[in-house]
Structures are given as structure tokens and as C-alpha cells.
Amino acid sequence: MLEARLDMKLLEMCSRCGACWPVCPSCMHIPGYDPREVIKDILGGNYEKWLTSQSIWQCLECHHCLEICYQHYGFENAMTAMRTVAAKRGHHPAQVKRGWEMFAKTGRLGEPAMPARKKLGLPEPAKSGGDEWKRLHAMLKDKRAAKG
Numbered sequence: 001m002l003e004a005r006l007d008m009k010l011l012e013m014c015s016r017c018g019a020c021w022p023v024c025p026s027c028m029h030i031p032g033y034d035p036r037e038v039i040k041d042i043l044g045g046n047y048e049k050w051l052t053s054q055s056i057w058q059c060l061e062c063h064h065c066l067e068i069c070y071q072h073y074g075f076e077n078a079m080t081a082m083r084t085v086a087a088k089r090g091h092h093p094a095q096v097k098r099g100w101e102m103f104a105k106t107g108r109l110g111e112p113a114m115p116a117r118k119k120l121g122l123p124e125p126a127k128s129g130g131d132e133w134k135r136l137h138a139m140l141k142d143k144r145a146a147k148g
């Protein structure tokens with residue numbers, strides 16, 4: 001499942017490089033966050049322990065690693081693939097589930113803080129597009145159901 005989501009040849013080169021480690025904000029500031037270790041275990045077929053680790057959720061998806069990467073691959077791909085597999089197995093943090101449920105219901109990941117917006121003189125936020133999202137989501141569900 002994980003292997004199908006990753007290019008193992010690129011990951012293999014990644015395991016010998018490490019050039020993006022010094023530009024990764026999570027690597028610099030979160031003790032224990034080190035995609036190099038995760039990649040080493042993916043390549044060794046020994047990644048199960050990371051699926052229940054909070055480390056894989058500490059990637060900010062800031063794309064710094066993609067920008068610097070000579071093969072335009074990035075630590076990010078490994079961490080995203082790990083999170084996808086972890087979520088499919090129900091190992092995602094509670095706040096991720098809450099965020100998804102709210103998005104599915106309203107088309108937003110959070111409610112705008114209206115008092116703060118008013119204080120800062122910001123205009124009314126645009127409509128979320130939640131109704132369009134619900135229609136699209138229903139269509140996707142129907143399509144999946146039809147495929148069996």
C-alpha cells in the first residue's frame with residue numbers, strides 16, 4: 001500500500017543525500033522529527049512503527065524540501081504517503097478527524113473569528129462554498145459506489 005504511493009528509486013537516492021534537512025523548519029525546531037529515519041525504515045520495509053507516531057504529522061507541507069531538492073522529490077512525499085496510509089488505518093490524530101468532519105459539513109477547516117476580524121477592520125469572509133462541496137462529495141461517493 002505504501003510502496004505503491006512512493007517512488008522507491010527516488011527515495012533510495014534521498015537516503016544518500018539529506019541536503020534538505022537543514023532547511024526543514026520541523027527538523028530544525030521539533031526534537032525527534034527526522035524524515036531521514038522514516039525514509040530509512042521505509043526502504044528497509046520496517047516502517048510500521050511510524051504509522052502510529054506523531055512525527056509523520058509534524059511535516060508542515062511547507063515545500064521547502066521540494067524547492068531545494070535536485071530530483072524535485074522531497075521529504076514531503078514520504079511523509080504525505082505515510083500520513084495517507086496511517087489515516088486509512090485510523091491512526092490519525094483526533095484533531096485531523098475533527099478537521100475533516102468540519103470540512104465535510106461546512107467546506108471550512110475552521111470558523112472565522114468574527115470578533116477579531118471586526119477589531120482589525122476586516123470585511124465579512126466570503127461564503128465557504130460548502131454547498132458545492134457537499135454536492136461534489138455526494139457525486140464522488142455515488143461514483144465510488146457504482147464502481148463497487
Ligand code: SF4
Pocket residue numbers: 023024025026027035058059060061062063064065066074075076079
Ligand atoms: S514539507 Fe515537511 S519535510 Fe519538507 S521542509 Fe517542510 S516540514 Fe520539512
Ligand code: SF4
Pocket residue numbers: 013014015017018019020021065068069070071072073074075
Ligand atoms: S528530498 Fe531531495 S534534497 Fe532532500 S534528502 Fe531527498 S534527495 Fe536530498
